[in-house]
Amino acid sequence: MDGLMLDSERALLGCLAQAGGAAGHDLPEDFLLSLIGSSDAHTRARIAGRVGMDAVDALLHDSYARYDGIVAAGVPHRPGIIELLDTLATHGIPRAVATSTRRPLALRKLEAAGLLRYFEHVATSSDVAHPKPAPDIYLLAARKLGVDPAQCLALEDSPTGVRAALAAGMHVIQIPDLLVPDEGVRALGHRIADSLHEVRGLLQPLLTLPA
Known part of the structure; x- marks a missing residue:
């Protein structure tokens, strides 16, 4: 988030x-x-x-x-998030939030920013025993969606979140914001994109393939 x-x-x-x-x-x-x-x-x-x-x-x-x-x-959006979420919604891709923020604040932020309506579920640090970089929040999000973690794509900005999603067994694309990935983060082997617009471009051909 x-x-x-x-x-x-x-x-x-x-x-x-x-x-x-x-x-x-x-x-x-x-x-x-x-x-x-x-x-x-x-x-x-x-x-x-x-x-x-x-x-x-x-x-x-x-x-x-x-x-x-x-x-x-209403906290400003990161560039490209609405276009990406609209694309995923159009193709019926299940979506959940997995955030280290506690539940009451997470829901307020998503609602005020107009993003809560895009998600079936929200998994927060209030809902698990161990926060990121433990995989708990991501595993909970996958359970709520009824999807195997190995079939999930996690989008993350922080190294802590990347480690959590990888530990959950998910595919990960990192879109760095304030923190530039160092050599240790890059060595984790996940994909790194410059923007959410780039992520949308990567996903669109996959979303149009036959099921």
């Missing part, structure tokens, strides 16, 4: 930086980028390790309050 369908990573990291600065804590860009794809619990633990347990709750409360205003207005 975040960074793949919604241009939300920049907004959320910006809110964290602003809240940190207001509280007198420096959260540098490389630290913030390292949080991409993490669950809420992991993010909280990482920030607490930097600012201290006494400060983390107030900092996150301020950050999320800032972010709530952005969510309410």
Whole structure:
């Protein structure tokens, strides 16, 4: 969801930086980028390790309050997501969201952005024991769709999400946003595309083949 369908990573990291600065804590860009794809619990633990347990709750409360205003207005889409989702819907391809965001916020973000209607199911970190990079969220999404994970295509922006989808046994295309795949990520063997428009171009010939 975040960074793949919604241009939300920049907004959320910006809110964290602003809240940190207001509280007198420096959260540098490389630290913030390292949080991409993490669950809420992991993010909280990482920030607490930097600012201290006494400060983390107030900092996150301020950050999320800032972010709530952005969510309410509708987080901007990543380029090409509507065209891709329309193509998949036209061809009757089952679709689910697999996100590290907790369920209430995930549903609010998808609804406000006008994307919730495209998906039969939403699997979140609220629904599983282990967040990404564990495969749990992706395995749950496949079960909800009634599809073997080996027959699923996962679209991901973050290395954490890529590892989760691969661990679930899915085919993966990564469309990087803020994080450029390093050699370790590229060595995982999945496909990397420049944009969702490119992904749509890759899929269209397959969608027109006879069943």
